[in-house]
Amino acid sequence: MAAPEVTHLPNLPNDVEGLRQSIRDAVVRVVGEDPRQATERDWMEALAFAIRERMVERRLLTRRQFADEDVKRVYYLSMEYLIGRMLEANLRNMGILEPARQAMADLGVNLDTILDLEDDAALGNGGLGRLAACILESLATQGYPGYGYGIRYEFGMFRQEFEPYHQVEHPDNWLRYGNPWEFPRSDRKYPIHFYGHVVEHHHPRGETRYTWENGEEVLAMAYDYPTAGYGRRNVNNLRLWAAKATRDFDLRYFNEGDYIRAVADKAESETISMVLYPNDATAIGKELRLKQEYFFVSASLQDILDRHLALGYNLDALPDKVAIQLNDTHPAIAVAELMRLLVDCHELSWDRAWDLARRTFAYTNHTLMPEALETWPVELMERVLPRHMGIIYQINHDFLEQVRHRYPGDNDRLARLSIIDEQNGRRVRMAHLAVVGSHRVNGVAALHTQLLQETLFEDFYNLWPERFVNVTNGVTPRLWMIQANPALTELLGQRIGNDWQYDLDRLRALEPYAHDADLQKAFLDVKRANKVRLANLVRERTGVELNPDVMFDVQIKRIHEYKRQLLKLLHVVDLYRRIRAGEDVAPRVVLFGGKAAPGYARAKGIIQVINEVADIVNHDPAVGDRLKCVFFPNYEVSSASIIIPAADVSEQISTAGFEASGTGNMKLALNGALTIGTLDGANIEIRDAVGEESIFIFGMTADEVVEHRRNGPNPEAILAQQPNLAAAVEMIESGFFTCDDPGTHGDLGRYLRHEDPFFVIADYAAYTEACERADTLYADRTAWAEAAILNVARMGYFSIDRTVRDYANQIWDIIPEPVAPSRTNGAA
Ligand code: 7GP
Structure with missing residues (x-):
């Protein structure tokens, strides 16, 4: 046991005086500037540091309590987190927004001006990424032991400009001034392999073992972003991985005297976490994308297993202590990677490993759009992740065996269910891998889940109806009401109090006053x-x-x-x-x-x-x-x-x-x-x-849309009957609105008149x-x-709080663990 003064946590004051002190100190000690000369950006950084030291303190208390209480944890694996600005949200959720405003004012700085200086953290495209950010905020707010894993993209979602009418994309260099919210963890690094080949080791008695040899290695290094709960002491963690070259990446070229080539190779291996693909609901068939997916999945799973073992649990307890949620299929390779880690590295038997994996994973689908369904060419997967391809074949073999027993002789069904699509030049269907490897699959609204069961996953639904559940999305009222709409928040407070901030159903108290x-x-x-x-x-x-x-x-x-x-x-x-x-x-x-x-x-x-x-x-x-x-x-x-x-x-x-x-x-x-x-x-x-x-x-309803399509839509006939609509289409296609080439919109006219695929x-x-x-x-x-x-x-x-409770109860089987006030060393 370490001495008490070693294990003691600082317990920083949260009043105006204490905050002012911390902020003023941070300008000197962290920013390195004279308070007499500090700029607004210097003050912003100093404020951020004052908040983050308070956040990390609560983060450590939260972690200690979770360890003491033997909690089950959920890990949310997502390629995207569309967080936005962090300063105001962190101040609010830490409960120090007003004291900080006063402390800044005392230092001669207007907080609102400072808040406006911050760039958005835009590590996501749209709905899927924003949902992930809302879920993390709610996990912390409700005291659930829940952690996010993702990628620390150097460049997030592009900045959009119009020049003058069409979209031009500019890089989003959000880290250019550094980032006060992140804790780089140079001791949390994991090796990630690509390419190479697999060697089989036959054992006379016992299973064949496999090793994955040669190939390239990159390091995944952790950056931690503490995530504070609103109105609670819980602070969870979002861990984002950045690619770093290994030390010996360059030995070969250095020995050959090609110094420049060696350094260029280092830069090359670090491109993995360089940029977010700006595609929403479309799969990107690029090798770099597959590498990004595997990179963050492998690092996250290695980290999860490390923590599990470090806490003293054995691997058989994995599904009792760990739930892993796959945010769409982007992290679906996790199913094969966990099998590799359990079987090849921890030497579990295949069957034992499969049972653990399936009980640990769950998968959320976010779209029915066919172009969003990720499939990877077998040839690509074999080259980039040869061991995983072998594992996927084995999973598929066992799975199709099961199907064959259930539906003897139904070869069409086998082909439809197979993880390998044999029709389109042999591809791995990542959604199938995710469904087969999970104990729960969910859609994100009632209609969506119903359509999943009836169309995309119909065969899986017939096979395993109990696996399918609905979890309708939600949004966090902290950002989307309290922060975005202070005037309405104030009005609600006057009329019905503030309970709705924790329990959004309480908004119903407003109903009697509607007239x-x-x-x-x-x-x-x-x-x-x-x-x-x-x-x-x-x-x-x-x-x-x-x-x-x-x-x-x-x-x-x-x-x-x-x-x-x-x-x-x-x-x-x-x-x-x-x-x-x-x-x-x-x-x-x-x-x-x-x-x-x-x-x-x-x-x-x-x-x-x-x-x-x-x-x-x-x-x-x-x-x-x-x-x-x-x-x-x-x-x-x-x-x-x-x-x-x-x-x-x-x-x-x-x-x-x-x-x-x-x-x-x-x-x-x-x-x-x-x-x-x-x-x-x-x-x-x-x-x-x-x-x-x-x-x-x-x-049209969804059924009517299907019907309409079957009947062969005829936009021209409709236009003939609707003079206002016809006139609008004509105005566009005639070039009325374009100054340069009047032909530009002819194509749009043709599209509406003859194709109109979405029934506008x-x-x-x-x-x-x-x-x-x-x-x-x-x-x-x-x-x-x-x-x-x-x-x-x-x-x-x-409310996202209801959404998260639905996940916790129907899928993760986790319970809230609010951090006790006594644990905060007596802090208020
Ligand atoms: C979106 C869906 O389009 C949207 O309807 C939903 O609200 C949101 O996810 C959150 O569930 N999907 C994506 O953003 C997306 O990229 C492809 O889906 C994987």
């Missing part, structure tokens, strides 16, 4: 103030003036054909034409935001045409305030938290059957926007929660009718306020 005129007025005032805040940002970023007294109609999400930004755009063009023709239309601001994958030409074309239409509409003196159209550049977490509280209307208009869940729909509705939406993803559950009168549902044309009439219902309600301010208040009151189900 209270005072509340309605206060609610509309809050919304207007939020619209003014957004209008200021839009002016700053785009130069466009918005009138906060008209409806703000918002579609913010990745640009995708199935999400149907074109449907909204056709509505804008239709309104514009009618305004020019002297018609009286309800005024609105239409705001788009979102990025297109750099290689997704159609999505980039959609951005371009929106920008072109916006430019004409916004400058046409005949239009004035009746219509404004804005494409908000570089939509990210930090701008989302300004846009969402200002929205009156939330556009959730994907082709039914394509949006797995959506989470933007939840954030917007929680902030009092009314949804115009299809019966897709979680929109259905939102409708059930808020009631028909607080949502504008339209369009077929749903248009129903869509505009839903928009008109919204306009009518909006014109009645009292009725609108009532509907919007009820909407807020009934969104409790969509």
